[in-house]
Amino acid sequence: MTTVPKVVVFDCDGVLVDSVSSWKTLHDYFGTDNSHNLKRFIEGEISDTEFMRLDIRMWKEIQDPIYRDELFRSYSGVKVMPGAKELVTELKAAGIFVAIVSAGVDLFVSSIASMLKVDDWIANGFEFNEDDTLSDEGICRLHASKKNLIITKILEMHGFEAVDCVSVGDSEMDLSMQVAGSRFIGFNPTRESSKSAFAAAGIPVVTEKNLLSIKPYLGLE
Numbered sequence: 001m002t003t004v005p006k007v008v009v010f011d012c013d014g015v016l017v018d019s020v021s022s023w024k025t026l027h028d029y030f031g032t033d034n035s036h037n038l039k040r041f042i043e044g045e046i047s048d049t050e051f052m053r054l055d056i057r058m059w060k061e062i063q064d065p066i067y068r069d070e071l072f073r074s075y076s077g078v079k080v081m082p083g084a085k086e087l088v089t090e091l092k093a094a095g096i097f098v099a100i101v102s103a104g105v106d107l108f109v110s111s112i113a114s115m116l117k118v119d120d121w122i123a124n125g126f127e128f129n130e131d132d133t134l135s136d137e138g139i140c141r142l143h144a145s146k147k148n149l150i151i152t153k154i155l156e157m158h159g160f161e162a163v164d165c166v167s168v169g170d171s172e173m174d175l176s177m178q179v180a181g182s183r184f185i186g187f188n189p190t191r192e193s194s195k196s197a198f199a200a201a202g203i204p205v206v207t208e209k210n211l212l213s214i215k216p217y218l219g220l221e
C-alpha cells in the first residue's frame, strides 16, 4: 500500500498550471524565441543567471522600458491545470503540507501560490527598478537542476523527513526534486527529452492531463 505523504512539493509550470514555461509565456508575449538558449541551458552550457539575463535582453530589444504590470498582465491567459485546485484543497484538508518549488517567474508563481493557498513557495524571477520597470538582471533563488537543495531546506525548516515527501514535476530537471529517500511522480511530460529521462529514471509517470490522476500515487482515495 502506498503511504500518504506529509509533504507534497509541486513544480509550477506544466504541473499546477497548463503552460510549459512562465518564461515562454513572456517570450510569446514579446514575440521572441529563446529555444536556442533553452537548449544550451538544459545542456548546462549557460547558468540560470545567464539564461535570465539573455531572456531579459531579448525582450528589451523589443521594448524598453518594460513595466511590472504589463508582465503580470501577460499571464492573464494562463490556466490552472485541471484538478490542481481540487487536489491542493484535498491535500490541505488532510493536513498535508503543500509547497511550490519553481524555476519559473516569481511574479506569476506567487499569484498561483496565493490562489491555491499553498503553505510555502519559492521561484526565480525579476528585479524591478524604483519606477517599477524591469531591471537587466533576474533573481536566481534556486537552480532548476538542483531543486533538491531547496526542498531539503524546506523539509528541515518544517521538521519533515525525506521519506515524508513526494515531489511532482513535468521535466527532466525536476528529477532533481527527488531528495534521497523521498518519492517523485512525473506528471504530463511534454518534451521528448523529459519523457525519455522519466522512463530512464524508473519513476511513476501520469500522462492524463488532470492532477487528480496522481492521487493513487499519494495513497489517497
Ligand SMILES: [Mg+2]
Binding pocket: 011, 012, 013, 014, 015, 020, 169, 170, 171
Ligand atoms: Mg515544469
